[in-house]
Amino acid sequence: MQSIRNSFREQIMLYIFVAVLFLVGVVFGALMVNALSLEQQQDLATYLGDYFVTLSQGNVGSNEATFWSIAILHLKWIGLIWICGLSVIGLPGILILDFLKGVLIGFTVGYLVGQFSWEGLLFALVSVAPHNLLVIPVLVLCSVAAISFSLYIIKNRMLMNRQGNFTRPFINYVMVTMVMGLLMLGIASFETWVTPVMMSWVTPLLVNPETISFVY
Template sequence: MRIHPLKSAVAIHLREHASLYVFVIVLFLMGVIFGAIVVNSLGFSQKQDLYYYLTQFFGQVSKDNLASAHDMFRQSYMHNIKYTALMWVLGISVIGLPIIFVLLFLKGVVVGFTVGFLVNQMSWKGFLLSFVSVMPQNLIVIPLMIVMGVISISFSLYMVRNQFMKRPHEPVFPMVMRYAAVMVAIAAGLLVSSAVEAYLSPVLMKQAVKWVIDFIIIII
């Protein structure tokens, strides 16, 4: 049975960088846990202020007063592409290697804090809202950022070995071209995640907010 060259290349990449993927995923999960813990360390007044802004936002969602889907798409894509492009540049710079770890950790913190705060303040309703507002786009964004992080770290380590170890090594230019190709592929994937965030998530949020409001009315 013939194996597709792309699948073969992906399998080789995963096998060669398995330990790095495990490390990066654990680092990200530590960020998620830390973000959830930070929620519990907030003071009462801080939680109340955040909850007030949160209810204001969901009120706008229920009234369909959100920004246009086009604007949301553009803002989401620019934010994500800048974040991944920063990791790409840090990988080339070599000295930025530790910052890549920080960026991956912070991404986990943001996700953990967002979900943790919603659940902390709204119980199962918060879990439902986080499921429809945070998860859809992050199911695409997080794997892409993890892949970008691993490849950036791997490229940076390769550059270090290339500079300081006296042994035969692969020419740098082809490596840089492959590294750039990965960034292009990641950028294309982020288009999909931004489309989900701009066009699908608001619809799901609006429906979820409606369910939550209806549930509260029934209880009252």
């Protein structure tokens, strides 16, 4: 436990940097909504309108296939970060993935709020926020572990020009990633069976004809 606390203190700046990078991505994604053309906005609005109607009718199922689809998507994200951490040239890739994740979240929330006002904000709070409040810390931990391992390679293989002992750091890196992967499976379960229920509570507000009249 003491070693974990010491490790966190040593890497606190990395945690702050990655968290800020996520936040910058969220802001950038929200601003991207304003760059959409009218045709793109109409296409997205039509798709969301149809989805809301389907959801309100209870036709969006939550089953094992949905769970594995969501889980694989999250695990792929972790896998990409893990692979990038194995090499020096992959270090920028970790930062790009973190920024991109923030952009996707910011764009989604920004579009919902921009098109549906407070109803969109309420829908984002039940559909986007809950599982991402869990996903983002997991990705931050994975990213910091990947960046740390990549920096360890730079320090011991390049700058100091020596053959360091990579066995223990590599095992620690793999263990952290595996634990985060297991957490992602739990998050996928939440996203599969709990999130749709919360979404169904808010959807009736969004299928009101006055709310989605712009779609048609």
